[in-house]
Amino acid sequence: RHLYTCTQNSLSLIISVFVYISTFYQAVLQALEDGLKKADADPSVKAVMICGENGKFSAGADIRGFSSPKTLGVALGPIVSLIESSEKPVVAAIEGVALGGGLEVALGCHYRVAHAKARMGLPEVTIGLLPGAEGTQRLPRLIGVPAALDMITTGKHIPATEALKLGLVDEIVEENTIEAAIRLANKVIGQPLGPRRLSLKPVPKLPNMEAFLQEAQVKVKRQARGFLAPELCFQAVQAATQRPFAEGVRRERELFQVLLSSGQAQALQYAFFAERAVHRWATPAQPTAASTFTVAGQGLGTMGQGIVTSLVKANIPVVALEQNLEYLNKGRKAVMVLLEREAKKMEGGAQKLDFHNPARLQFTVDFNLLHDVDLVIEAVFENMALKKEIFHKLSNICKPGALLCTNTSALDIDEIASATSRPQQVIGTHFFSPAHVMRLLEIIYGRHTSPSAIATAMQLAKDMKKVGVVVGNCFGFVGNRMMFPYVEQAVFLLEEGSRPEAVDQVLEDFGFKIGPFRMSDLAGLDVGWRSRKGQGLTGPSLPAGSSARQRRGQRYSPLPDLLCERGRFGQKTGKGWYQYERAGGRTATPDPWIHGFLSQYRDTHRIETRYIDQEEILERCLFSLINEGFAILAEGIASGPEHLDVIYLNGYGWPKHRGGPMFYASTVGLPRVLAKLQKYSEAHPDVPKLRPSAFLKKLVAVGNAPLKEWMSYLSRQSPKL
Numbered sequence: 001r002h003l004y005t006c007t008q009n010s011l012s013l014i015i016s017v018f019v020y021i022s023t024f025y026q027a028v029l030q031a032l033e034d035g036l037k038k039a040d041a042d043p044s045v046k047a048v049m050i051c052g053e054n055g056k057f058s059a060g061a062d063i064r065g066f067s068s069p070k071t072l073g074v075a076l077g078p079i080v081s082l083i084e085s086s087e088k089p090v091v092a093a094i095e096g097v098a099l100g101g102g103l104e105v106a107l108g109c110h111y112r113v114a115h116a117k118a119r120m121g122l123p124e125v126t127i128g129l130l131p132g133a134e135g136t137q138r139l140p141r142l143i144g145v146p147a148a149l150d151m152i153t154t155g156k157h158i159p160a161t162e163a164l165k166l167g168l169v170d171e172i173v174e175e176n177t178i179e180a181a182i183r184l185a186n187k188v189i190g191q192p193l194g195p196r197r198l199s200l201k202p203v204p205k206l207p208n209m210e211a212f213l214q215e216a217q218v219k220v221k222r223q224a225r226g227f228l229a230p231e232l233c234f235q236a237v238q239a240a241t242q243r244p245f246a247e248g249v250r251r252e253r254e255l256f257q258v259l260l261s262s263g264q265a266q267a268l269q270y271a272f273f274a275e276r277a278v279h280r281w282a283t284p285a286q287p288t289a290a291s292t293f294t295v296a297g298q299g300l301g302t303m304g305q306g307i308v309t310s311l312v313k314a315n316i317p318v319v320a321l322e323q324n325l326e327y328l329n330k331g332r333k334a335v336m337v338l339l340e341r342e343a344k345k346m347e348g349g350a351q352k353l354d355f356h357n358p359a360r361l362q363f364t365v366d367f368n369l370l371h372d373v374d375l376v377i378e379a380v381f382e383n384m385a386l387k388k389e390i391f392h393k394l395s396n397i398c399k400p401g402a403l404l405c406t407n408t409s410a411l412d413i414d415e416i417a418s419a420t421s422r423p424q425q426v427i428g429t430h431f432f433s434p435a436h437v438m439r440l441l442e443i444i445y446g447r448h449t450s451p452s453a454i455a456t457a458m459q460l461a462k463d464m465k466k467v468g469v470v471v472g473n474c475f476g477f478v479g480n481r482m483m484f485p486y487v488e489q490a491v492f493l494l495e496e497g498s499r500p501e502a503v504d505q506v507l508e509d510f511g512f513k514i515g516p517f518r519m520s521d522l523a524g525l526d527v528g529w530r531s532r533k534g535q536g537l538t539g540p541s542l543p544a545g546s547s548a549r550q551r552r553g554q555r556y557s558p559l560p561d562l563l564c565e566r567g568r569f570g571q572k573t574g575k576g577w578y579q580y581e582r583a584g585g586r587t588a589t590p591d592p593w594i595h596g597f598l599s600q601y602r603d604t605h606r607i608e609t610r611y612i613d614q615e616e617i618l619e620r621c622l623f624s625l626i627n628e629g630f631a632i633l634a635e636g637i638a639s640g641p642e643h644l645d646v647i648y649l650n651g652y653g654w655p656k657h658r659g660g661p662m663f664y665a666s667t668v669g670l671p672r673v674l675a676k677l678q679k680y681s682e683a684h685p686d687v688p689k690l691r692p693s694a695f696l697k698k699l700v701a702v703g704n705a706p707l708k709e710w711m712s713y714l715s716r717q718s719p720k721l
């Protein structure tokens with residue numbers, strides 16, 4: 001943001017511009033261009049140094065600018081060229097971050113000095129673009145093709161220490177970066193600049209470049225699953241290996257334009273801002289125990305282990321509690337394995353994982369040790385009676401201000417709170433498995449939960465580096481409630497003639513990592529079976545004489561129950577919707593037994609088998625999920641469509657380049673979503689989840705309102721959101 005010119009011994013400020021290189025695009029570019037020309041023309045100026053303000057070099061172009069028709073993104077390229085062609089040495093002083101266009105500017109400089117704590121990267125791929133200011137051509141020339149491909153196709157940020165090893169920066173410093181850059185500038189005055197101009201350098205050769213590129217392309221394609229940007233990033237880097245610099249730049253610009261108009265870039269940029277909007281969301285209240293939490297993890301099963309690991313990673317002191325020594329020792333061992341693994345990943349980084357210190361992590365079976373903690377996260381298994389018993393005990397033992405959180409994916413927060421004398425301090429925290437990896441945290445407030453309890457849970461999410469989304473209390477909350485109709489449709493499609501692998505394929509082609517049946521096999525079919533038994537939908541509590549395919553006047557499919565009755569719980573038993581190489585195996589193969597079973601089932605229930613095309617599979621699964629999203633918004637269970645999208649992007653594997661289910665609905669067009677739901681609902685009148693939500697109808701009736709205006713059409717919103 002500052003361009004300094006460096007005379008032999010003195011430093012004078014020439015211009016001051018803004019944080020994001022293109023926030024005031026024309027002004028910033030103009031200022032850079034003017035400053036450089038002025039420096040070049042002034043014989044008293046011997047060198048130039050470019051740095052940022054307030055300890056940050058640049059986060060790159062203003063992402064909002066890419067959705068404006070007047071985007072002038074490519075104009076940054078000529079400025080980078082101008083920097084490079086300067087007859088006086090130009091040194092970048094990198095502090096904080098140098099990302100995207102920011103790093104591209106640094107690549108135009110002849111030298112780069114970075115602070116040891118700085119981070120660098122070309123994250124354009126994560127917003128659906130490629131580094132379009134000649135970065136795909138300069139970076140491989142500087143650090144070689146493998147490292148450049150890795151940075152450009154993944155968008156990862158790298159620490160300065162790694163940048164130094166790669167040769168991306170010339171020097172790293174612990175103290176004053178700007179002074180170090182000026183020192184370097186003074187040192188190199190008069191030295192030839194040709195060897196420092198990256199556009200003149202050849203791309204370093206590899207003995208097996210072609211084979212390397214082929215393999216890399218296959219890998220990028222396999223991981224992208226319909227996401228265009230990584231593939232086009234690859235092509236731009238490939239161009240650097242095949243063409244002279246200027247032609248490579250032309251190719252980069254063509255590919256950039258393809259991405260800019262692809263629709264995927266808008267989806268990803270929407271997702272970028274949606275996540276930040278959700279993060280910014282706050283209640284008027286202050287957290288009660290901000291940043292000084294001592295947290296007790298209650299229950300050390302799979303979820304509890306992940307939660308404790310996450311807390312330790314976030315440097316939050318933890319007391320981990322189990323009901324007996326056997327479970328405690330088992331849980332402790334598992335947590336230690338996870339923590340050792342995390343510590344290994346963090347090796348070489350600035351932060352160390354401190355988990356052998358009992359003041360940071362303590363394991364106990366003594367409930368009384370919870371007396372002094374600020375917050376408890378209960379993570380026993382999903383059983384209302386057990387949870388109520390524990391909350392009653394917690395309410396008696398914990399100090400008056402302590403917040404009591406329950407990790408649940410569906411249970412009623414109010415009922416759990418009713419077992420305590422402090423329902424205002426009871427809140428749901430729905431972690432996703434594995435809890436030390438997954439970023440999402442659904443925060444569920446009950447009828448009596450206080451605003452400061454919500455604010456405290458939000459603070460906890462921030463401290464744990466998770467994306468906390470506050471939602472209301474209803475069966476399945478937001479994520480699972482939207483997932484139920486999706487899975488229900490997938491199973492109905494099997495009844496009507498489809499196969500698990502056909503349904504999964506359509507949804508995987510859409511971009512999900514795994515389809516609903518592979519997912520169900522992974523999670524275990526017994527989980528849903530237990531829940532359906534609890535709801536009286538199957539098992540001994542099902543009233544005698546119930547129809548096989550109807551429950552409470554609605555269509556019901558007993559297929560998952562029938563599989564469970566045959567011991568087919570999925571991967572854990574080696575059989576589920578697919579077959580596996582062994583119990584615990586992970587390779588799903590279509591199972592002829594399932595095909596035979598389905599056709600027998602259709603015969604038994606006199607269901608005519610029909611061919612179901614990909615469009616119907618996709619629409620019935622996705623539109624029923626989206627329809628539920630509209631119902632959720634109308635009921636005031638969530639603050640806005642961005643919140644639902646952030647939940648789906650971070651907890652349910654929704655493909656990022658589709659922006660989330662509600663954003664996707666807006667791109668399909670609400671009138672089309674409505675028309676299709678109406679059609680499917682007419683064909684299946686006994687499936688309420690296909691009946692279009694009144695809110696969706698309203699948004700269509702007012703003329704297909706744009707997503708950012710949806711909430712203005714609701715008269716009533718939750719007072720707590």
Ligand SMILES: CC/C=C\C/C=C/C(=O)SCCNC(=O)CCNC(=O)[C@H](O)C(C)(C)COP(=O)(O)OP(=O)(O)OC[C@H]1O[C@@H](n2cnc3c(N)ncnc32)[C@H](O)[C@@H]1OP(=O)(O)O
Binds near residue numbers: 059060104123132
């Ligand atoms: C033809 C080619 C032309 C040009 C090529 C160049 C292209 C580019 O440069 S594209 C942009 C590439 N840069 C990025 O993708 C960086 C995005 N930002 C981040 O990763 C992070 O914000 C950060 C690491 C820079 C900082 O993280 P953190 O400290 O956690 O803060 P926040 O993420 O909450 O951000 C704070 C605030 O800043 C807004 N913001 C950040 N970066 C940008 C940006 N590049 N454009 C616009 N706005 C940005 C962010 O939205 C937050 O504001 P709000 O809370 O109001 O949303």
